[in-house]
Amino acid sequence: MSPRADAARNRSSLLSAAVEVFAEQGVDAPVAEIAHRAGLGKGTVFRHFPTKDDLIAAIVLDRVTRLTELASELAGAADAGAALLEFMRYAARQRQQLDLSFLSADLGVEVGEAQLRMSLAITALVDRARAQGALRPDVTGTDVMLLMCVPNDVVKHVPDARPDLWERYLAILFDGLRPEGARPLPPF
Known part of the structure; x- marks a missing residue:
């Protein structure tokens, strides 16, 4: 080798x-x-x-890169709504494996640039889902980026939660993104 x-x-x-x-x-x-x-x-x-910070930054960079690649790949799917749900499910599984959301340290320029690329890829995926009528018209890529964390964060507050309980909250969350029965959101 x-x-x-x-x-x-x-x-x-x-x-x-x-x-x-x-x-x-x-x-x-x-x-x-x-x-x-x-x-x-x-x-x-x-x-x-x-340093350990370099190791943590590498883990975050790896995860952000994988999410970006998946969002870009799924943006061309025939059913953009199903593709967005698949993306959010993958993101939740990654976060369940290891939650690094508490990190407040600057993880460097490379991670920041990767996060920007991820944001653009997620926005493209959301835009396609919205254009196909799978999402309410006022949902943005930023909304989805912030909501990706919710299923796992909610489960943290449930004592002795089943490992797959986050899937229930992802389903509830995703139903809230659908246009059926949606009321206008407050301004962003």
């Missing part, structure tokens, strides 16, 4: 291990645990990610 392929594999292993460890122990989990879970040494972690 080439050194580049080896480095890419190590990076991927580290990101996967970090997601698992952070989901179990929180972002204060020791880097040594992440290295151990990835089957690598601590030095390898720090070669790829000099």
Whole structure:
């Protein structure tokens, strides 16, 4: 295996291990645990990610990139409403796996630019769904970006919630985005 392929594999292993460890122990989990879970040494972690913030930024960048790619792919679907629901379901599953919404730190220019690209891709998906009549006319891409977090956030307040309970709230939320029975929204 080439050194580049080896480095890419190590990076991927580290990101996967970090997601698992952070989901179990929180972002204060020791880097040594992440290295151990990835089957690598601590030095390898720090070669790829000099600080824990760099590691967290890489996880966020990876997630935002995946969401952007999916939104772009689904924007061409024949049924844009079903495509938007599929996108929101994927986003909720990702967030259920590891919720990093509490992060308030600046994650860098690269993450900021990726978030902008994601916003544009989601807006295109929403615009198509709205044009097909699957969404109420006053719903925006920004609305959907903010609402993507709701299903998981609601479930946090339910003691001993089933792992798939978020799907119930996604269904309720998505029904609220549909044009049937919609009343005008307050200004944005």
